[in-house]
Amino acid sequence: xxxxxxxxxxxxxxxxxxxxxxxxxxxxxxxxxxxxxxxxxxxxxxxxxxxxxxxxxxxxxxxxxxxxxxxxxxxxxxxxxxxxxxxxxxxxxxxxxxxxxxxxxxxxxxxxxxxxxxxxxxxxxxxxxxxxxxxxxxxxxxxxxxxxxxxxxxxxxxxxxxxxxxxxxxxxxxxxxxxxxxxxxxxxxxxxxxxxxxxxxxxxxxxxxxxxxxxxxxxxxxxxxxxxxxxxxxxxxxxxxxxxxxxxxxxxxxxxxxxxxxxxxxxxxxxxxxxxxxxxxxxxxxxxxxxxxxxxxxxxxxxxxxxxxxxxxxxxxxxxxxxxxxxxxxxxxxxxxxxxxxxxxxxxxxxxxxxxxxxxxxxxxxxxxxxxxxxxxxxxxxxxxxxxxxxxxxxxxxxxxxxxxxxxxxxxxxxxxxxxxxxxxxxxxxxxxxxxxxxxxxxxxxxxxxxxxxxxxxxxxxxxxxxxxxxxxxxxxxxxxxxxxxxxxxxxxxxxxxxxxxxxxxxxxxxxxxxxxxxxxxxxxxxxxxxxxxxxxxxxxxxxxxxxxxxxxxxxxxxxxxxxxxxxxxxxxxxxxxxxxxxxxxxxxxxxxxxxxxxxxxxxxxxxxxxxxxxxxxxxxxxxxxxxxxxxxxxxxxxxxxxxxxxxxxxxxxxxxxxxxxxxxxxxxxxxxxxxxxxxxxxxxxxxxxxxxxxxxxxxxxxxxxxxxxxxxxxxxxxxxxxxxxxxxxxxxxxxxxxxxxxxxxxxxxxxxxxxxxxxxxxxxxxxxxxxxxxx
Numbered sequence: 185x186x187x188x189x190x191x192x193x194x195x196x197x198x199x200x201x202x203x204x205x206x207x208x209x210x211x212x213x214x215x216x217x218x219x220x221x222x223x224x225x226x227x228x229x230x231x232x233x234x235x236x237x238x239x240x241x242x243x244x245x246x247x248x249x250x251x252x253x254x255x256x257x258x259x260x261x262x263x264x265x266x267x268x269x270x271x272x273x274x275x276x277x278x279x280x281x282x283x284x285x286x287x288x289x290x291x292x293x294x295x296x297x298x299x300x301x302x303x304x305x306x307x308x309x310x311x312x313x314x315x316x317x318x319x320x321x322x323x324x325x326x327x328x329x330x331x332x333x334x335x336x337x338x339x340x341x342x343x344x345x346x347x348x349x350x351x352x353x354x355x356x357x358x359x360x361x362x363x364x365x366x367x368x369x370x371x372x373x374x375x376x377x378x379x380x381x382x383x384x385x386x387x388x389x390x391x392x393x394x395x396x397x398x399x400x401x402x403x404x405x406x407x408x409x410x411x412x413x414x415x416x417x418x419x420x421x422x423x424x425x426x427x428x429x430x431x432x433x434x435x436x437x438x439x440x441x442x443x444x445x446x447x448x449x450x451x452x453x454x455x456x457x458x459x460x461x462x463x464x465x466x467x468x469x470x471x472x473x474x475x476x477x478x479x480x481x482x483x484x485x486x487x488x489x490x491x492x493x494x495x496x497x498x499x500x501x502x503x504x505x506x507x508x509x510x511x512x513x514x515x516x517x518x519x520x521x522x523x524x525x526x527x528x529x530x531x532x533x534x535x536x537x538x539x540x541x542x543x544x545x546x547x548x549x550x551x552x553x554x555x556x557x558x559x560x561x562x563x564x565x566x567x568x569x570x571x572x573x574x575x576x577x578x579x580x581x582x583x584x585x586x587x588x589x590x591x592x593x594x595x596x597x598x599x600x601x602x603x604x605x606x607x608x609x610x611x612x613x614x615x616x617x618x619x620x621x622x623x624x625x626x627x628x629x630x631x632x633x634x635x636x637x638x639x640x641x642x643x644x645x646x647x648x649x650x651x652x653x654x655x656x657x658x659x660x661x662x663x664x665x666x667x668x669x670x671x672x673x674x675x676x677x678x679x680x681x682x683x684x685x686x687x688x689x690x691x692x693x694x695x696x697x698x699x700x701x702x703x704x705x706x707x708x709x710x711x712x713x714x715x716x717x718x719x720x721x722x723x724x725x726x727x728x729x730x731x732x733x734x735x736x737x738x739x740x741x742x743x744x745x746x747x748x749x750x751x752x753x754x755x756x757x758x759x760x761x762x763x764x765x766x767x768x769x770x771x772x773x774x775x776x777x778x779x780x781x782x783x784x785x786x787x788x789x790x791x792x793x794x795x796x797x798x799x800x801x802x803x804x805x806x807x808x809x810x811x812x813x814x815x816x817x818x819x820x821x822x823x824x825x826x827x828x829x830x831x832x833x834x835x836x837x838x839x840x841x842x843x844x845x846x847x848x849x850x851x852x853x854x855x856x857x858x859x860x861x862x863x864x865x866x867x868x869x870x871x872x873x874x875x876x877x878x879x880x881x882x883x884x885x886x887x888x889x890x891x892x893x894x895x896x897x898x899x900x901x902x903x904x905x906x907x908x909x910x911x912x913x914x915x916x917x918x919x920x921x922x923x924x925x926x927x928x929x930x931x932x933x934x935x936x937x938x939x940x941x942x943x944x945x946x947x948x949x950x951x952x953x954x955x956x957x958x959x960x
Contacts, residue, residue, distance in 0.1 A: 187679040187686055188909060191846030194672040195691045196426060196665055205426050208382040208398050209458050216384070217246055219446045219457035220290035222280035222297050223467055224272035227308075227536040227874015228319070229301040231271055231279065239282055239293040247449035250280035250297065257412045257441060259404075261330035261343065263322055264502040264539070266441045271304065273321055273501035274538050275875045276466025283446045283455055306874040310475050310496035310533035313341035321501065321534040333796060334507050341534040343503040346514040348493075348528035348586045348802035356490025356525025360481025363490075364561045368554040370923075370941035372473040372498055372537050373866045376886050379428025380464040385443035387452030391416070395444065396423045400435045400664050401705035406697050408437050409444055422697045430666040431858065432542030435707050436469045436505055465879040469541030471862065472509050473498030476554035486566050488523045488577045495530040495551065500539030507532045509540060509547040512638040514802060515587055516548060519555045520599050520634035520812045521574070522583040528802070536874040542707055545919045548635045549859055553941065556631040556924030561937065570630040570928065571612065574814075575603050579634070585810065588803045594905040595809045597838030597912070599632060601900045602814040609834040609896045610816035617932065620820070626831065628818045629929025633920030636807030637710055637913075641794035645714035646701025647722045649678070649785035655750050655764030656688040657726075661719070662703030663711045665693050667854075668915050669847035670711040674719055676844060677908055681723040683748035701788070709913025712843070713808070714789050716908030721787025733767045733780040809904050811912045813837040815921030817860070818893075821933035826945040826952070828930065830860060834896040835921065840904040840912035852918035853895045859922025861887040867942050 199205035236248045253269055256262040268279045280297050284290035305319040312318055318341055322328075326338030334344045357363070383397040393415060399405050402422040410417040427434060439457055446455040459468060474497055481490040495513050499506030514530035563573040578599040579585075581592045589595075607613065610628060618626040648660040659678060663670050671691045679686040692700070703715055731742035734752040738745070738760065746755050753761025762771070770780035797804035818832040833856050842848055865885055869877045878884045897918070903910025923941055931937050936952045949955075 185680055186683070187676045188843045189845065191844055192672065192676065192686060194669045194847065195675060196693055207379055207426055207428050208384065208396055211384070211396065212456065213454055216454045216456055217283050217285060217450060218287040218290050219442065219455050220282045220287065220294040221278050221463060221467065222282070222294045222299070223463065224268065224275060224277040224279055226272060226301055226303055227275045227306045228304040229272050230304060231268065232300040232302050234280065235298040236280065238296040242289060242293040242296065244285040244289040245282060245293045246285070247283040247446070248280060248297070249445060249449050254445065255412050256328070257408070258502060258504050259408065259437070260505070260507045261328050261334050261336065261503045263328045264504065266445060274536055276463070276538055277501065278442065278467060281442055281446055283450050303873070306536045306872065307341065308535065308870055308872070308874055310473070310498045310531070310535060313533040313535050314496060321536065333511070335799060343499055343532040343534055344507040344510060346511045346530045346802065347800055348514050348517055348526055349800065350586055350588060351525035353490055353492060353525050353527040357481055359483070359489040361484045362565060363479060363481045364558060364565055365477065365479035366558050366561055366939060367477050368557060368939045369475045370473055370550060370553065371867045371870070372500065372540065373471040373862050373868055374465045374884060375431045375433030375471060375543060377429030377431060377433060380459045380461060381434065381439045381468050382456070382458040383439045383443040384454055384456040385440070385447040386454035387447050389452070391419050393420045393444065394423070395421070395440055397440050398427050398434050399424055399437070399440065400427065400430045400666055400707055402664070402695055402697050403662060403702045404705055405437050405440045409440065412441070423694065424664055425694045427664055427666045431544045432546065432707060433469060435705055436541040438468060461881060462879045465884065466538060466876055469504060470500070470538040470868070471543040472506055472540035472547060472550065473537070474550045476551065478554050478558040480558055480562050482562060486568055486573050486576050488521055490525040491518050491523050493517050493528040497530070497532050497547070498535050498537055499532040500535055500537045502539040503532060504539050505542055506540040508638065509542065513547040513551040515638050515797065515806045516634060516636060517551060517586050519552055520579045520632050521577040522579045526586050528586065537870065544855055544858055545635065545916045548633065549919045549923050552631065552633050552920055553923040553927060556921070557927050557939065560928045560931065571603055571607060574630070574632050575600055578603065586802065587797055587806060589805050591810065593902060597812050597840065597902040598900055599812040599814065602812055602836045602838055603632065605898055605900060606814040606816055606834050606836040609836065609898055610818065610832065612816060623824050624820055624822055625933060626818060626820050627929050627933040628816055629925045629927070629932065630816055631921035631924035631928060632812070632814045633917065634810050634812045635916060635920060636810045638806040639710060640704065641796065642790060643704035643710070643714070644788060644790040645703045645718045646786070646788040647715060647718040648701050649722045649726050651764070651768035651783045653765060653769045655768055656690060659689055659691045660700055661715045662695055662700050663715045664695060664706035666706055668711065668851060669844065670715065673712055673844050673847060674715055677716055677719055678723055681720060682727065684750045688750065709915045709917070711913070712911060713907050713913050716911065717789035718787040720908055721789065722785040725787060726783055726785035729783045729785065730767065733771055734762050736779055737762060737767070737771050808906070809912060811838060811914070811917055813917045813920055815925045817922065817925035817929050819929050819933060821930070826934065826948040828933065828945070830864070830893040832894045832896060833860060833922065835918050836898045836900060837914055837917045838900040838902050838912065839914050840907060841901050841910035842899050843909060843911055848899065848914055849897045851915050852897045855916060855918030856895055856922055857887055857892055859919035860926060863923035863926045863941050863943060865942050865944060
């Protein structure tokens with residue numbers, strides 16, 4: 185390969201590093217109005233009265249939206265009012281929107297709205313939500329409109345239940361020589377993207393609805409606005425420029441709905457709504473929480489024979505994407521291991537917490553924390569090296585997944601090679617524990633991971649290629665540039681396919697749903713795979729058109745021609761040919777006759793052979809492939825005060841084929857950093873009223889630059905045969921093993937098994953001293 189495999193500079197790099205790149209909040213117009221939100225100060229309460237009289241009298245206020253009943257919204261189940269009526273279900277829920285000439289006026293008027301609440305009992309965890317006497321958060325659960333794959337239990341707080349039943353669990357326990365079990369938990373947290381959510385909306389006199397948004401899924405915004413409010417789909421235009429970080433949190437549709445309703449309330453004038461940092465943490469969808477129980481059985485040799493798993497996901501006040509997250513966890517519930525007998529119940533529970541959006545890894549790093557911690561407990565009981573246990577049980581071609589899909593080398597890759605390589609990267613053989621002195625010790629922790637993409641079975645992607653008269657190409661794709669560098673890799677793919685310079689390929693970064701071919705969503709590590717397949721089809725279309733025109737001019741068969749180096753030439757006589765500028769806008773003969781015209785290529789791809797998964801057994805094919813990885817985290821631990829410093833973190837992913845080494849490593853390192861941050865320090869702290877006590881970056885602290893450990897990343901290449909150039913998506917996989925590896929590491933270092941995240945020193949101390957408190 186001449187272009188692929190190399191770490192070229194990203195197409196959006198210059199604009200971003202110079203600060204010239206424009207994001208949604210950078211765009212404004214002279215007649216644009218601004219929206220300010222009034223949010224609930226309580227986790228659960230009846231709305232007794234809303235008095236907006238003083239706010240409406242403020243000069244410059246154009247509308248106040250409060251107490252109105254709009255259609256219920258929700259991507260998988262319509263259970264959420266866009267603006268709360270009757271009662272609020274989480275701290276931060278939108279209760280009113282003020283639209284005014286300036287943001288300052290809107291905020292001032294919002295403070296004048298008087299709302300009287302009657303507090304209700306709060307459900308503060310998914311296990312509380314499961315109690316028989318728990319307050320019911322959604323009294324009308326049985327009447328909500330939903331898609332077929334959602335299984336609510338009316339009269340409870342169970343938004344949906346997904347079951348996995350593989351083999352015979354009783355037989356599995358009978359075959360087990362020993363068993364271990366454990367309970368694990370983590371609370372919701374934030375995505376903490378640099379750019380907060382923002383959207384503008386305008387309704388034109390002819391009925392066109394123009395929305396600009398920070399979304400990872402503009403085509404889904406278009407579809408949902410049409411569905412929720414019965415608007416004509418073709419009149420909805422959604423635009424997305426560069427996005428300042430998403431991590432899944434900007435795949436949900438929320439702020440766009442508020443902007444649409446605000447514009448409608450002021451006769452269609454353009455309205456901008458931008459969340460403050462506090463609103464971005466409280467009001468917007470968050471990172472899901474989890475309580476899990478895992479029981480494993482194995483033979484004396486360490487062969488896994490049975491797994492019984494219960495997941496209680498903290499879906500928050502509304503189901504939205506949390507149902508899909510809990511389903512995805514069920515699908516991959518055992519991690520990358522071959523187990524014949526599996527029983528898993530994955531519940532999406534309503535609580536009085538902010539509701540959940542996808543988060544990098546889509547529930548997999550969370551489930552793997554529980555499962556991989558249990559694997560270490562099993563290794564300890566067997567007195568076996570943690571990686572040896574994982575190596576023995578690594579899923580292989582010919583094995584089946586929990587959903588009973590038979591795997592092959594193309595669809596699963598090689599976990600054992602990942603384990604071998606990460607052991608080398610981390611110097612595992614020098615020992616898991618290295619004594620420094622009486623106070624300090626260095627310890628390594630291991631974990632493995634895998635993930636498939638439980639996305640819509642008919643998810644699709646399209647690409648359009650248009651030529652410029654100088655022979656360069658415009659590449660247009662619906663993939664959102666959220667920092668992954670996907671569009672740069674697409675340019676490399678096209679350059680490789682047509683054997684031309686990547687500098688001659690111009691990538692359109694902004695997405696406009698009216699003029700850009702649809703890409704389902706920029707999530708699930710699917711962008712390069714799906715858009716790449718569409719791109720190769722578009723490239724083949726372009727090549728055919730180039731050859732058709734050139735064959736007329738050169739008086740030969742198209743099969744005799746080759747496309748390379750921005751030329752079309754005879755295979756057996758390369759000197760005879762035409763340069764792109766001579767034919768990409770048509771060819772003109774010496775007498776003035778012309779043939780052809782501007783060459784425009786198109787391609788599309790739709791996922792194939794995906795199926796729904798069975799309600800009772802979970803059987804089915806939810807994704808195209810399973811990407812595997814192995815990780816090690818090394819810490820220096822202070823046995824006196826339980827503080828620790830993460831020294832190194834290593835990850836090896838079977839990426840299929842490396843297409844841009846710099847981008848791939850950057851993606852894995854970024855994901856590793858996120859995983860260590862939420863494993864080690866990031867969490868929402870709730871009080872008894874369900875209020876988030878730390879909704880600012882002063883008190884909610886991701887890892888800051890300079891606090892990160894040394895990252896070591898490498899790849900195994902087992903090509904995926906149905907993907908472009910054999911690649912596998914890698915945007916999420918660096919995060920998968922980090923929480924578990926850190927938990928396994930600190931359990932050894934502190935000499936006590938830790939079962940909660942985040943792993944702050946006080947938690948380690950309380951666990952060791954027997955003073956564990958759930959509030960930590």
